[in-house]
Amino acid sequence: MHELRKDPLLGRWVAVFSNSLPPDALNVSSESIENEPCILCSGKEAETPPEVAAIRAEGTAPDTAGWWTRAIPNIKPILETEGELGRKGIGMYDRMNSIGVNELIIESPEHDKNPEDLGAEQFRRVLELYKMRITEIEKDARIRYVLICKSSGRLAGATYSHPHSELIATPVIPRLIKGELDGAKQYYAYKERCIFCDIIEEELRMASRLITETENFVAFCPYAPKFPFEFWVMPKRHGCAFEEASPEEMEDLSQVMTSLIKKMRVMLKEPAYNYVIHTAPNRIPRRNHWHTLGDDFHWHIEVAPRLMRESGIQWGAGFYILTTSPEDAAKYYKEA
Ligand SMILES: [Zn+2]
Numbered sequence: 359m360h361e362l363r364k365d366p367l368l369g370r371w372v373a374v375f376s377n378s379l380p381p382d383a384l385n386v387s388s389e390s391i392e393n394e395p396c397i398l399c400s401g402k403e404a405e406t407p408p409e410v411a412a413i414r415a416e417g418t419a420p421d422t423a424g425w426w427t428r429a430i431p432n433i434k435p436i437l438e439t440e441g442e443l444g445r446k447g448i449g450m451y452d453r454m455n456s457i458g459v460n461e462l463i464i465e466s467p468e469h470d471k472n473p474e475d476l477g478a479e480q481f482r483r484v485l486e487l488y489k490m491r492i493t494e495i496e497k498d499a500r501i502r503y504v505l506i507c508k509s510s511g512r513l514a515g516a517t518y519s520h521p522h523s524e525l526i527a528t529p530v531i532p533r534l535i536k537g538e539l540d541g542a543k544q545y546y547a548y549k550e551r552c553i554f555c556d557i558i559e560e561e562l563r564m565a566s567r568l569i570t571e572t573e574n575f576v577a578f579c580p581y582a583p584k585f586p587f588e589f590w591v592m593p594k595r596h597g598c599a600f601e602e603a604s605p606e607e608m609e610d611l612s613q614v615m616t617s618l619i620k621k622m623r624v625m626l627k628e629p630a631y632n633y634v635i636h637t638a639p640n641r642i643p644r645r646n647h648w649h650t651l652g653d654d655f656h657w658h659i660e661v662a663p664r665l666m667r668e669s670g671i672q673w674g675a676g677f678y679i680l681t682t683s684p685e686d687a688a689k690y691y692k693e694a
């Protein structure tokens with residue numbers, strides 16, 4: 359079993375493989391995504407681990423063709439479902455067993471078609487499957503966080519060229535998420551208002567970074583993003599958990615995502631990109647943990663094209679450089 363280790367200085371957790379890869383297995387020079395022939399395509403169901411959930415045409419059986427979107431255990435999982443957490447201190451260090459869930463969400467039966475290429479209805483199915491998996495996995499009290507991240511293209515860290523997202527459910531809260539939760543909590547303690555609701559109001563008032571506003575969502579380029587052309591999609595209705603989005607919101611969200619991702623792909627000529635759902639941690643009650651979450655956190659989706667390799671400065675200091683301002687990026691999106 360792999361193990362999780364905590365950096366004592368930054369509080370960030372890493373997963374360490376139990377059977378280390380030798381240097382020549384790391385193959386750093388390879389730039390292509392190797393997955394020929396692709397086992398994620400429709401018709402190859404027998405070659406993947408059995409599906410854990412799917413949205414499929416009526417009357418079709420699990421692990422056969424006829425699905426729209428399908429969740430399977432990751433082929434080489436980083437985390438395992440069975441076992442004890444085994445939290446332990448080793449001298450000054452903390453470790454625990456790599457317990458959790460690691461799944462692939464296959465977003466399209468077709469290799470060369472992303473959900474947005476198949477239309478908003480397909481995007482909606484993918485969002486529904488995310489929701490189903492989060493709800494199911496959070497029943498396990500050992501799980502603290504369910505992270506869903508889409509990667510498309512090598513620069514975005516995709517493992518397959520077939521459209522897919524990865525789900526990773528961990529017994530710890532990832533550091534970036536914890537950073538947002540802590541920041542939101544502090545803001546709420548000080549102002550008694552949700553920081554995200556305030557951001558929405560501000561972005562609507564300023565309008566210079568606003569890309570689009572629908573009945574239920576706003577999409578804008580954030581004031582200080584990490585990447586040029588990054589945008590965030592936020593529900594207007596305050597709510598901490600993505601899986602509690604209403605049917606109307608899901609409908610609206612799939613329209614917004616379909617339209618903006620298409621624009622981004624055309625404008626930036628099929629860039630690699632990621633999106634991530636920032637939602638509340640598992641709210642199974644535990645000692646002094648996130649009692650105020652429902653008030654101070656507000657779920658959202660962050661989308662970022664990955665146009666450049668990470669620079670040394672980003673890697674070494676977490677200091678990001680924006681070659682296009684968010685105000686100009688918003689203009690380009692609006693004109694696209
Ligand atoms: Zn494929």
Ligand SMILES: [Zn+2]
Pocket residue numbers: 552553554555556595596597655656
């Ligand atoms: Zn809010």
Ligand SMILES: [Zn+2]
Pocket residue numbers: 538636658660
């Ligand atoms: Zn966020």
